[in-house]
Amino acid sequence: MHTMEMADIRGPQLLIDKTKCIANIDRIYNKAHKNNLLFRPHFKTHQSVAIGRWFREYGVDRITVSSIKMAYYFAADGWKDILVGIAYNPREYDLYENLSDKCNLQATICCPEAASILSRQCRFPMEVMLKIDTGYNRTGIRWDDTSGLKVTIDHLLKNTNIKIKGLMTHDGSTYGLNNRELIIEHYMTSVKRINICRDNSGLDDAMISVGDTPSASLATEFKGVDEIRPGNFVFYDLMQYINSSCRFEDIAIALIAPIIDIRPASGTLVVHGGSVHLSKENIKIGNQQVYGMLASTDNKGWHKPLNEVYLSSLSQEHGIVKCFDNSLLSCSKPGDLIAIIPVHSCLTADCMGSYMLTSGEYIDHMRGISQDSVFSL
Amino acid sequence: MHTMEMADIRGPQLLIDKTKCIANIDRIYNKAHKNNLLFRPHFKTHQSVAIGRWFREYGVDRITVSSIKMAYYFAADGWKDILVGIAYNPREYDLYENLSDKCNLQATICCPEAASILSRQCRFPMEVMLKIDTGYNRTGIRWDDTSGLKVTIDHLLKNTNIKIKGLMTHDGSTYGLNNRELIIEHYMTSVKRINICRDNSGLDDAMISVGDTPSASLATEFKGVDEIRPGNFVFYDLMQYINSSCRFEDIAIALIAPIIDIRPASGTLVVHGGSVHLSKENIKIGNQQVYGMLASTDNKGWHKPLNEVYLSSLSQEHGIVKCFDNSLLSCSKPGDLIAIIPVHSCLTADCMGSYMLTSGEYIDHMRGISQDSVFSL
Numbered sequence: 001m002h003t004m005e006m007a008d009i010r011g012p013q014l015l016i017d018k019t020k021c022i023a024n025i026d027r028i029y030n031k032a033h034k035n036n037l038l039f040r041p042h043f044k045t046h047q048s049v050a051i052g053r054w055f056r057e058y059g060v061d062r063i064t065v066s067s068i069k070m071a072y073y074f075a076a077d078g079w080k081d082i083l084v085g086i087a088y089n090p091r092e093y094d095l096y097e098n099l100s101d102k103c104n105l106q107a108t109i110c111c112p113e114a115a116s117i118l119s120r121q122c123r124f125p126m127e128v129m130l131k132i133d134t135g136y137n138r139t140g141i142r143w144d145d146t147s148g149l150k151v152t153i154d155h156l157l158k159n160t161n162i163k164i165k166g167l168m169t170h171d172g173s174t175y176g177l178n179n180r181e182l183i184i185e186h187y188m189t190s191v192k193r194i195n196i197c198r199d200n201s202g203l204d205d206a207m208i209s210v211g212d213t214p215s216a217s218l219a220t221e222f223k224g225v226d227e228i229r230p231g232n233f234v235f236y237d238l239m240q241y242i243n244s245s246c247r248f249e250d251i252a253i254a255l256i257a258p259i260i261d262i263r264p265a266s267g268t269l270v271v272h273g274g275s276v277h278l279s280k281e282n283i284k285i286g287n288q289q290v291y292g293m294l295a296s297t298d299n300k301g302w303h304k305p306l307n308e309v310y311l312s313s314l315s316q317e318h319g320i321v322k323c324f325d326n327s328l329l330s331c332s333k334p335g336d337l338i339a340i341i342p343v344h345s346c347l348t349a350d351c352m353g354s355y356m357l358t359s360g361e362y363i364d365h366m367r368g369i370s371q372d373s374v375f376s377l
Numbered sequence: 378m379h380t381m382e383m384a385d386i387r388g389p390q391l392l393i394d395k396t397k398c399i400a401n402i403d404r405i406y407n408k409a410h411k412n413n414l415l416f417r418p419h420f421k422t423h424q425s426v427a428i429g430r431w432f433r434e435y436g437v438d439r440i441t442v443s444s445i446k447m448a449y450y451f452a453a454d455g456w457k458d459i460l461v462g463i464a465y466n467p468r469e470y471d472l473y474e475n476l477s478d479k480c481n482l483q484a485t486i487c488c489p490e491a492a493s494i495l496s497r498q499c500r501f502p503m504e505v506m507l508k509i510d511t512g513y514n515r516t517g518i519r520w521d522d523t524s525g526l527k528v529t530i531d532h533l534l535k536n537t538n539i540k541i542k543g544l545m546t547h548d549g550s551t552y553g554l555n556n557r558e559l560i561i562e563h564y565m566t567s568v569k570r571i572n573i574c575r576d577n578s579g580l581d582d583a584m585i586s587v588g589d590t591p592s593a594s595l596a597t598e599f600k601g602v603d604e605i606r607p608g609n610f611v612f613y614d615l616m617q618y619i620n621s622s623c624r625f626e627d628i629a630i631a632l633i634a635p636i637i638d639i640r641p642a643s644g645t646l647v648v649h650g651g652s653v654h655l656s657k658e659n660i661k662i663g664n665q666q667v668y669g670m671l672a673s674t675d676n677k678g679w680h681k682p683l684n685e686v687y688l689s690s691l692s693q694e695h696g697i698v699k700c701f702d703n704s705l706l707s708c709s710k711p712g713d714l715i716a717i718i719p720v721h722s723c724l725t726a727d728c729m730g731s732y733m734l735t736s737g738e739y740i741d742h743m744r745g746i747s748q749d750s751v752f753s754l
Binding site: 009010011044066067068069086087088089090091092095110111113114117137138139140142145172258260261262263265266270272275276279280281315316317318320333334335346347350351353367 | 386387388421443444445446463464465466467468469472487488490491494514515516517519522549635637638639640642643647649652653656657658692693694695697710711712723724727728730744
């Protein structure tokens with residue numbers, strides 16, 4: 001079998017360690033199974049049919065996606081139970097209707113106005129999840145807005161095609177917390193609030209679905225939850241490592257980038273690897289604003305974190321590596337490859353639009369296909 | 378002729394006003410012509426064959442690109458004089474050699490180490506530009522590092538295939554300055570420094586090439602400059618508007634995004650339009666960290682800036698529009714479209730990977746083609 005050699009890489013290349021991905025899937029799958037939870041992983045992180053099949057081999061048969069386009073992409077590979085996790089856009093009604101012939105599709109309703117419009121539009125049997133804001137303050141009906149919830153439900157129930165399946169929340173606040181105790185406490189509050197909301201809704205058999213990688217990774221108690229929808233855990237990244245959701249060795253993704261400039265007077269190396277490759281996502285570590293962490297490499301991939309260097313800024317195609325000691329600087333030359341652990345793997349994968357496995361094989365990302373062809377399912 | 382109707386747009390769509398692009402090209406082209414400057418626009422902003430042809434109709438016959446891949450993309454459309462503006466990566470030697478048969482290609486050398494490697498590699502006639510750091514501190518040889526420059530030149534001249542064509546700088550510091558006087562002062566310093574560097578280099582007939590949109594837009598005096606390489610001006614964006622390089626009405630690009638959630642209690646609207654569409658680039662306006670500015674729309678495009686609302690945060694697929702008064706909030710419903718002026722148009726275009734013109738026509742972006750097919754020229 002051909003295996004990847006770093007020598008095969010010329011420019012910026014996103015590299016995936018399948019063994020680590022499988023271990024990450026295994027860990028969360030088993031946690032879900034052990035706690036009698038439905039497991040509906042969010043596929044917006046990888047957006048890959050090939051990686052989707054790794055989940056399917058575990059028996060996963062329901063997924064979350066972040067756009068109707070992504071629903072088509074995975075439905076084309078045979079996925080039959082798909083929650084479109086982004087708020088319903090009435091301009092996409094026909095796309096929902098067409099896809100509903102091929103799979104069990106759920107839409108997400110976030111506000112009374114959307115419920116009212118969908119109720120007037122809907123001419124086919126449609127399942128709906130109600131998005132509840134348990135404190136993240138991004139989208140959805142506030143958990144304590146009992147009248148807003150009632151109006152939303154009343155709109156939907158006017159149309160007998162619509163079935164309200166459950167209540168869902170995504171509390172992204174956990175991404176910014178930086179220890180296990182805070183994340184678990186936040187998660188418990190979120191679960192408590194969505195259950196209060198369900199109790200007030202009159203929807204006695206509505207399921208409860210929660211979704212974020214930190215709580216799925218760290219929580220051990222899932223009372224009051226029927227389904228989990230984490231996504232990022234398949235790769236993890238620097239943000240999840242910093243917030244303690246994973247160990248460094250669980251991170252399954254790195255951008256391999258060539259050094260193109262050596263600047264001893266500035267204490268920097270420059271790589272071909274910029275915001276069009278990594279995204280401009282950054283995170284504060286100590287006093288530093290960091291766009292990526294470096295890891296040691298050999299000919300087969302990446303290994304340990306390098307602590308005396310970090311990615312300190314990005315422009316469109318360039319990344320600046322700040323070196324606090326001279327060991328990397330003094331032994332580097334243009335053309336050498338470094339491994340960058342991205343701050344936010346979902347965005348880096350979306351920027352790169354394709355993957356190479358450490359085995360040398362290339363696999364798909366939805367970005368690699370043309371817009372038009374997706375909807376032809 | 379079919380013209381674009383907003384009604385045709387369902388999800389996030391990048392919209393281009395060709396009339397404004399042409400006016401922007403016209404302005405800089407005429408400025409270059411009047412000042413006897415060579416005009417080598419940077420195509421990394423649009424990455425579009427179709428938009429490249431708008432330049433060609435003006436008589437532009439030389440371009441800058443930010444990767445060897447992009448050089449192939451434009452060479453395939455008949456461009457014959459291409460500067461690869463990113464620092465030379467020795468792993469891409471064969472790609473330079475293959476393309477040099479088809480067009481006049483220039484590589485960019487940023488450090489003595491790259492010069493040494495290229496000097497040992499080069500087996501074909503190759504033109505080289507030396508990248509000089511006039512103060513931006515990103516890439517290149519510092520303008521006052523006379524010995525570093527000498528070593529670099531000595532390495533290159535050892536190989537008679539290599540011809541040093543000139544000295545180039547890109548002083549991106551101007552992007553962050555916020556008035557005309559500061560930008561022009563900074564630009565004059567940069568030009569003075571690269572000329573001192575040339576005088577010290579012994580390369581008496583080396584040309585001087587400078588490139589950034591703020592100085593190309595605002596400077597009126599180009600003594601000591603042979604060539605300009607601005608790129609962003611074809612679209613402009615919020616950053617260039619804030620730093621005074623353009624008027625709001627010169628901005629030729631907007632992301633059209635559907636509203637998907639209405640949240641009066643938070644004073645926010647949520648749109649389908651997130652970091653995978655706009656990039657996470659942001660800018661401080663007053664006390665606000667802004668990810669995009671909103672403009673009024675009608676059925677044909679966008680118009681005036683809306684001052685009481687702005688894009689206040691982004692997640693992967695969501696954009697949060699903060700509304701300081703209730704006029705937009707109270708009249709909006711899910712499915713309504715808004716126009717977002719991006720902070721950094723180069724990155725937004727790269728995220729979106731395709732364009733719709735206000736005439737309704739779709740045009741290309743390099744993102745829309747597969748990696749493999751580019752190098753088959």
